[in-house]
Amino acid sequence: MSSLDGFQANPALQPSWTRRISHFASTNTLLFVGGGIFLLIILAALFAPWIVPFEPNKIDFSHKLLAPSLEHLMGTDALGRDIFSRVVYGAQTSLIIGITVLAISMAIGVPIGLAAGYFGGKVDMLLMRISDIFLAFPPLLLPIAITAALGAGLFNAMLALAISWFPWYARIVRGSVMAIRKELYIDAARAMGVGSLRIMFRHALPNSWTPAIVQGSMDFGYTILAAASLSFIGIGAKPPTIEWGLMVALSRSKFLDYWWTAAFPGLAIFVTVLAVNLLGDGIRDMLDPKYRSAR
Amino acid sequence: MSDKVLEIRNLNVTFPSLERNVHAIRNCTLHVNRGEILGLVGESGSGKSVTSMAALGLLGSSARVKGNIRVVGREIIDRSEAELQEIRGRKVAMIFQNPFTALNPFFQVGRQVLDALLNSHFMSKEEARKRVFQAFKDVHLPDPEIAFNRYPHQMSGGQLQRVMIAMALVCEPELLIADEPTTALDVTVQAQIILLLRELVAKKNLSILFITHDLGVVAALCDRVAVMYAGMVVESGPVVDVLATPSHPYTSALMKTVPALGQTKDDLSYIPGQVPDMSVPIIGCAFAERCTKVSEVCHKQAPPRRAVRTDQFSFCHNASGPVALDEIVAGGRL
Numbered sequence: 001m002s003s004l005d006g007f008q009a010n011p012a013l014q015p016s017w018t019r020r021i022s023h024f025a026s027t028n029t030l031l032f033v034g035g036g037i038f039l040l041i042i043l044a045a046l047f048a049p050w051i052v053p054f055e056p057n058k059i060d061f062s063h064k065l066l067a068p069s070l071e072h073l074m075g076t077d078a079l080g081r082d083i084f085s086r087v088v089y090g091a092q093t094s095l096i097i098g099i100t101v102l103a104i105s106m107a108i109g110v111p112i113g114l115a116a117g118y119f120g121g122k123v124d125m126l127l128m129r130i131s132d133i134f135l136a137f138p139p140l141l142l143p144i145a146i147t148a149a150l151g152a153g154l155f156n157a158m159l160a161l162a163i164s165w166f167p168w169y170a171r172i173v174r175g176s177v178m179a180i181r182k183e184l185y186i187d188a189a190r191a192m193g194v195g196s197l198r199i200m201f202r203h204a205l206p207n208s209w210t211p212a213i214v215q216g217s218m219d220f221g222y223t224i225l226a227a228a229s230l231s232f233i234g235i236g237a238k239p240p241t242i243e244w245g246l247m248v249a250l251s252r253s254k255f256l257d258y259w260w261t262a263a264f265p266g267l268a269i270f271v272t273v274l275a276v277n278l279l280g281d282g283i284r285d286m287l288d289p290k291y292r293s294a295r
Numbered sequence: 296m297s298d299k300v301l302e303i304r305n306l307n308v309t310f311p312s313l314e315r316n317v318h319a320i321r322n323c324t325l326h327v328n329r330g331e332i333l334g335l336v337g338e339s340g341s342g343k344s345v346t347s348m349a350a351l352g353l354l355g356s357s358a359r360v361k362g363n364i365r366v367v368g369r370e371i372i373d374r375s376e377a378e379l380q381e382i383r384g385r386k387v388a389m390i391f392q393n394p395f396t397a398l399n400p401f402f403q404v405g406r407q408v409l410d411a412l413l414n415s416h417f418m419s420k421e422e423a424r425k426r427v428f429q430a431f432k433d434v435h436l437p438d439p440e441i442a443f444n445r446y447p448h449q450m451s452g453g454q455l456q457r458v459m460i461a462m463a464l465v466c467e468p469e470l471l472i473a474d475e476p477t478t479a480l481d482v483t484v485q486a487q488i489i490l491l492l493r494e495l496v497a498k499k500n501l502s503i504l505f506i507t508h509d510l511g512v513v514a515a516l517c518d519r520v521a522v523m524y525a526g527m528v529v530e531s532g533p534v535v536d537v538l539a540t541p542s543h544p545y546t547s548a549l550m551k552t553v554p555a556l557g558q559t560k561d562d563l564s565y566i567p568g569q570v571p572d573m574s575v576p577i578i579g580c581a582f583a584e585r586c587t588k589v590s591e592v593c594h595k596q597a598p599p600r601r602a603v604r605t606d607q608f609s610f611c612h613n614a615s616g617p618v619a620l621d622e623i624v625a626g627g628r629l
Binding site: 195 | 351353356376379380381382383384385388389391393396397398399400401402410411414415459462463466
């Protein structure tokens with residue numbers, strides 16, 4: 001009877017690495033494209049000092065507002081600073097903002113959502129009503145209020161964004177945990193004597209974080225925009241910090257005549273957000289076991 | 296220590312709600328001796344699964360549970376979650392009807408079995424891995440090394456049920472509760488799983504509470520059988536006796552519903568009527584409404600428990616045999 005349901009797998013027939021990568025790229029195109037662009041942005045941020053032709057904060061009035069040329073690939077701004085160098089350095093700030101805000105809001109939101117969805121009842125009630133308080137404010141008003149209370153500055157702005165953002169993750173995770181809570185394998189785990197905390201993080205979390213990750217990748221771009229907005233009204237990043245949103249904001253009196261001062265930082269935001277969104281979709285396809293192809 | 300690995304006495308489970316209380320289990324009494332397979336049969340809604348969930352303390356906070364459940368001498372009812380976790384997995388394990396959903400789709404099956412083992416026993420990872428491979432061999436999964444790294448969706452139902460059995464047995468429990476483990480599988484695989492369970496009982500001194508609605512499976516697998524109706528055990532006894540000479544009309548009716556090969560569709564028999572509404576108190580015999588041998592007393596008085604012959608008991612007014620008192624039951628064998 002054992003030979004009837006044997007596995008037809010032969011270790012000698014494992015595909016080669018190159019075949020695996022091309023297979024992966026063809027089955028996960030979105031992930032590959034988005035991930036590729038995002039990787040370039042990360043590399044640009046990491047190796048900025050070696051890439052840029054000019055000191056990004058070096059003021060040179062003799063070269064101000066120059067159109068894009070071979071020397072200044074993206075032109076120069078009103079203070080004569082090389083925009084290409086500033087865009088490359090700006091990648092650092094934007095990535096740090098995106099990652100920090102998402103990390104903080106997920107660190108708060110995911111455990112809250114897990115506990116609310118898993119225990120339900122009064123725990124759910126209490127945690128969700130607390131979250132609702134943060135959702136009751138218009139999207140940018142709460143960060144503005146919190147930043148104003150904590151004091152202007154990039155870090156406080158990120159903290160404020162994270163605090164006003166976590167209820168989304170709490171709600172998303174709660175929703176999927178509530179569905180998973182009724183799955184047989186949760187009962188099976190309990191029947192094997194596994195504790196609640198372990199079930200939550202070992203069984204409920206891996207099966208419910210896909211929507212949170214997809215949401216996170218969408219929010220990544222929005223976070224950068226929101227941080228830029230805070231910088232724009234003067235309570236986010238301050239001028240020595242190089243930030244794309246701030247660059248757009250600072251060029252607002254010029255960009256009608258000198259398009260490149262706003263276009264390239266804006267393009268950088270656009271490309272980053274697009275890449276991250278593609279990456280998010282790709283991650284969703286890959287993480288969902290139903291889409292996962294046999295290895 | 297008693298020779299009973301599971302002893303349920305006068306179990307009552309109620310699910311209270313605003314309008315009505317559903318009395319799902321009414322005075323259910325049964326036990327499983329060490330090394331035997333008890334088949335628990337009954338139609339849908341008779342309370343088989345609720346009984347098994349109660350035996351593990353898995354009923355949620357919405358259930359009101361009264362009575363005694365002892366698993367390997369340890370009381371289950373009203374114990375804290377921490378105390379229950381001591382028993383679950385270590386003393387008693389459970390396998391489920393649908394092996395496709397009983398495993399987490401996110402992890403390789405081997406890792407899940409490994410996790411279950413490490414959760415209940417302190418041992419090194421290598422030692423645990425060895426034991427998982429051994430368990431996979433015990434349940435006749437070919438190529439344990441390959442099976443170990445499979446995801447649930449890459450395996451067939453029969454293979455997954457084997458993995459579930461391996462997971463249940465790797466922790467070396469004394470009692471296995473199997474809640475319709477073969478219902479979702481096709482007949483040939485079902486036969487393999489039944490052979491496997493028989494083999495494991497003989498090899499590992501395991502006891503099984505086997506829940507099913509398939510009397511054919513009971514005949515092939517079990518030593519004793521308990522027939523449940525409307526939340527109570529109406530007849531129990533050795534399989535041979537109960538199936539050959541059923542003393543409760545419900546058991547006889549249930550046996551007539553088993554289709555035989557060569558039967559035409561017109562011969563298909565069923566039990567007219569339906570299971571009584573469990574939210575209203577039942578006066579007299581719960582089966583009276585559907586019983587063919589019903590008499591006046593059945594509607595007025597709950598039937599006593601009668602010892603039809605050695606080890607065979609029946610809750611029926613029409614059954615012959617002395618009334619078995621609870622005290623006698625408590626002191627001796629059921």
